[in-house]
Amino acid sequence: MSDILCITNRKLCGEDFLSRIEKLAKAKPQGIILREKDLSKSQYEILARQAIDICAAYDTSCILHTFTDAALSLKAKSLHLPLSLLKQMTEKERKAFSILGASCHSVTDALLAERLGCTYITAGHIFATECKKGLPGRGVAFLEEVCKSVSIPVYALGGITPENKKEVMKTGAKGVCIMSSAMTCAEPDSYLAKLDSPK
Template identity: 65%
Template sequence: MYKKVNTDMEQSDILCITNRRLCGTDFLAQVEKIAGAHPKAMILREKDLSEQEYESLGAEVIKICRKYNTSCILHSYPQAAGRLECKNLHLPLSVLEQMTVKERKGFSVLGASCHSLEDALVAQKLGCTYITVGHIFDTDCKAGIPGRGLDFLKEICSKVKIPVYAIGGITPENIKKVKEAGAFGACVMSGLMKTADPVKYLEAFKERENEIQ
């Protein structure tokens, strides 16, 4: 039913979203542990950094990810991704819409953050190879804003032909509901940034996913 994002993303259905401010230890050390646990990919989402700062950090994270054959997806800065020769990029939809067709086609993996069915359809039309959709469940990252829920996720999954990754409050305990709604996988930020054992944490998702089969 779904296309693969790329052949390097075979290990897991979980995309790691980074946030170094949630990391209680050295950020790059945590990145290395996560990369070694082989998530689907790691999206370097450090949006508070300047483009120069982000590019410098991106070079380090790409190096770590390559060491473990884990895909690194850069975020927010297409030009920085180009200079780093990284063909994987995730963008807010508003930034994606400003890119030319040629610029978009320069990336083999292209994702966008979507918050409505309209967003999802636009992202698909613009050539995204996957999208993230949320937030699905209540989460501390969106305190006071109710999650959009599984029906919202299910509708989008039924209307687009590219992989949908749910984001927002996703845990091993609710991954089964997310997959049953039609999502290809899910995004996790806090859990992976804070865990001392990313391998065990991702295995917990797999165990629950296998219950679906």
């Protein structure tokens, strides 16, 4: 089974966005996080409904992002949130999701996310990346520290490539997240296969 989470960013996508989601879903990552934070709730809900249907056709998990109300309204079972939004959720809301993730940037974040019932977290950014221009990566030592601090799966985020994935996995991370490459690679099938192979 794949250990890759693909994160969307339609602004980086050079083709029809739903076609890209379909190609990614077909490539069978662990899941696709629909992270289109700039949309309105209603716009996001329309897009999420389409993305969920596409992912379901390929038995790939579609993880909604940021819009808790839309996720609850669509009866989605998977949600990923910035920690600030996770903290605002009620326990009942958190329990509505069988997969609940949060973005963490420190050991303190990771411990809080675990305490609030997250089933996994993302930790980043690990390496320098275009998305965080000018900000140095936190590095694999940071990632290892996060992995050791919690008992839930940790997915590394930021500048992950087939060349550095092996180093990342040695820290105890469960898997990796990709965004820019997921949106721009020529052949998602072969790119994800290449990224999945170095264990």
